[in-house]
Amino acid sequence: MSDAELRQLADELRAETISAVSQTGGHLGAGLGVVELTVALHAVFDAPRDKIIWDVSHQCYPHKILTGRRDRMRTLRQKDGLSGFTKRSESPYDPFGAAHSSTSISAALGFAVARDLGGASETGHGDAIAVIGDGAMSAGMAFEAMNNAGHLKKRMIVILNDNEMSIAPPVGALSSYLSRLYAEAPFQELKAAAKGAVSLLPGPFQEGAKRARDMLKGLAVGGTLFEELGFSYLGPIDGHDMDQLLPVLRTVQDRATGPILIHVLTKKGKGYGPAEAARDGGHATAKFDVVTGKQKKSPSNAPSYTAVFSDAILAHAAEDQRICAVTAAMPDGTGLKLFEERYPSRCFDVGIAEQHAVTFAAGLAAGGLRPFCALYSTFLQRGYDQVVHDVAIQRLPVRFAIDRAGLVGADGATHAGSYDVAFLANLPGMVVMAAADEAELVHMVATAAAHDEGPIAFRYPRGEGVGVEMPDRGVPLEIGKGRIIQEGKGVAILSFGTRLGEVRRAAEALGARGITPTIADARFAKPLDRDMILDLAARHEALITIEEGAVGGFGSHVAQLLSEEGVFDHGLKFRQMVLPDIFIDQASPEDMYRVAGLSAEDIEAKVLELLGVARISDQRA
Known part of the structure; x- marks a missing residue:
């Protein structure tokens, strides 16, 4: 296709993505933010020989439409239908399955090494391209992978999709660093500022890039962080401007020799007003009306378990200033948004960093506070070593609020809370509870709040309760009594x-x-x-x-x-x-x-x- 045809394709792809998700529900904003990037990647690179690896992969719907699955998009996240994430068994264009964050750079490096060592692949071995968001880049695993990739010096491409808006507003020093990269006025005057890898750019780009490099030498920020890890840095560039995306990707595809990071700026929900206006960029949505963006949700007969937990912890926090809450980039999903608003100094969103969240909570407990560490069951798996070593061995009273316990529906196996009972109940001194209904959950929050003898966990599912009569306040249960x-x-x-x-x-x-x-x-x-x-x-x-x-x-x-x-x-x-x-x-x-x-x-x-x-x-x- 010509560049003009690619621009038209992007417009049609955005409309098709909106139409499909309106009928199935799912992750909307992330996919809309990478429509142009998806088209450009498939235009420049030769998938599936070249491995395009989507971090988390909730943004992969446009990719699925372009890779032979358009006719099945209305089966998305349904029984016997398409997965909401990339899945190796679904298509050769999905070289690596995902649904948890910050894995793409490690996987891409694995593909790059397999290529250079002659690994067998039915689709062949070409470039390895990891597409990772700014929220996912905050996790330690991403930096572990970049450090290793910089050391090995293998040709691989990391595209940092910086949309200033992961599921929750990005937190932490890295987000501030990325924001400063393009917050200065000179950046806004340049179509593509580049620090490092200047020789990779085509002639017309080099003069502007050299100016940007000289300008950045006087700043405390820039591509320095990535270059210190061994990556050449290009960017930031406008991820919705095909006139910027295509030349840069073509140049990198043609001339890159080692690891390179392309910093792309995008907007979550781009091109669909209701998603752009949503605080989370339309991250996850039920079926909706395309014209109004209004979601078609069934009326609820009972409060959700997450809402019950939210109300219960707020009630205890009002009476006990030692109660605080920790979550890993999921204040909305875990029900801590109201806690965050009411007690901002006692609520900590640590970003996509479950290992840190658990040990941070352990430190809070050792310091005399009563922390609730609220994580989805499937995400708590990522912090298991910390649960064992930093919490259980030290018998620290961290309260684990485990949401999405059991089978969760449309997100499938990657998000199922299947293993927490098995991996927690074998730890000495750990108390493990499961709520039979929403009233029991209220009592279990009270039990956890009052338990200072060691770690305690309570699990509850996604979705509505069963409609039982709710207690006025929770009463601590006798530990170990059914x-x-x-x-x-x-x-x-x-x-x-x-x-x-x-x-x-x-x-x-x-x-x-x-x-x-x-x-x-x-x-x-x-x-x-x-x-x-x-x-x-x-x-x-x-x-x-x-x-x-x-x-x-x-x-x-x-x-x-x-x-x-x-x-x-x-x-x-x-x-x-x-x-x-x-x-x-x-x-x-x-x-x-x-x-x-x-x-x-x-x-x-x-x-x-x-x-x-x-x-x-x-x-x-």
Whole structure:
């Protein structure tokens, strides 16, 4: 295509992206911000031979449209549809899967080394291009990768997509540094200021670039940070101006020899008024009306778990000035936005840096404060070494508020909160709770606020609560004590977390057969309620545990207790219902739990199997 045709393509691509996301929901602003960059990259480079690696990859919808998937875009983030992120199994144009941030430079360096060492690839080996946002660049992993790449001196390209707006407003010294790169008036007068790599530019660019280099020598900022890491620096350039993007990318593609960083300025939500006007740039959206931008959300019958946590921590913070909150670039997603507004000196958004968030919270606790570290389950995984070494070993009272526990729906396996129970409950001194409903969550926040003897964690899912009556205020629970919900006989079902609703529904179906199970809510995976569990085992023929987590979690701890106490020697029938040993692709949470075998029907079937009762459908078969 000619450059004029590429500009027209970008306009059409933006319109198609808006149209598709309006029908499916998803990440909108990030993709709109890189439309021109996406077109330019595919025009200049030879994908999939050249590896275009999108950091986080929530901005990849335009890329998917251009790479043979336009006809499936209305299946985005749905069961059996396209993933909302890049996915290796979906297309050869997705060389590296992502959904967590700050991985692209490491992966690109791996591709560059594989190329130079003759690694096998069905699509061949060309350039490795990492596209990383300014928010993702704040994570330590990005700098670890750049330091290594600068040392190895392999030809690779990093495009810093600087939109001044990650999911939350960027925080920290790096964002200030990037802002200063183009805040000075001389930069605004130059189409493309370049420091370093001047020889890579075509002739017409060199005079202006040399002026910019000389100007930057007198400043305390510039491309120095990146050059000290071993990268040649080009920029900043306007990421929405094809007349700037195309010549620079073509020159770099033609002449680069080592690692180079191209600093591109973009606007999140570019070209769509409602997204541009949104505080988060239209980061994530439900289905919406294209004309007005108004989202089509179903009316809520109950508050979300995240909102319940938000209200509960605010109530305790009003009474205790030692309570503070830490989050990693997700104040909105974790419900801390109101806390941040009301208590700005006690709320800390540390950027995309979960390792730092955990150890920072540990320092706060060691200093006599009562920190709540609020992270999604899937993101807490990134700080696990710090949970072990800096929190648990030192028995510091950090309160972990774990949002998005269990299967989360449209974001799929990368965002599922599947493993936190397993990796937390094995730590000495760690208290691990799971809320069965929104009222229980209020009590668990109160429990965590009052617990100063060591680390404590409570987990809760994405989405609405179940509509139970809410307490006026939370009451601390007795550590390690569960509750009996319903007395029955024959079989006991011990639930940990919000599958309790499905257990109740299964019990109703079983009641029609004359089977009344005992139902218990464990509340705690650690410490276990030994007395309650052993009593259930003694009084019933069969015991089933159920949880929204992987093997190695709550049920495994119950099995260990029963084994130690010799309960199995007396003939107890015991089963664990956990997430299966697979990664479950995106679908509605209900569909995902059916795939996982954790629906009410699955629980009913498990009870009947243990009791040796055939279902009517089985008898007919």
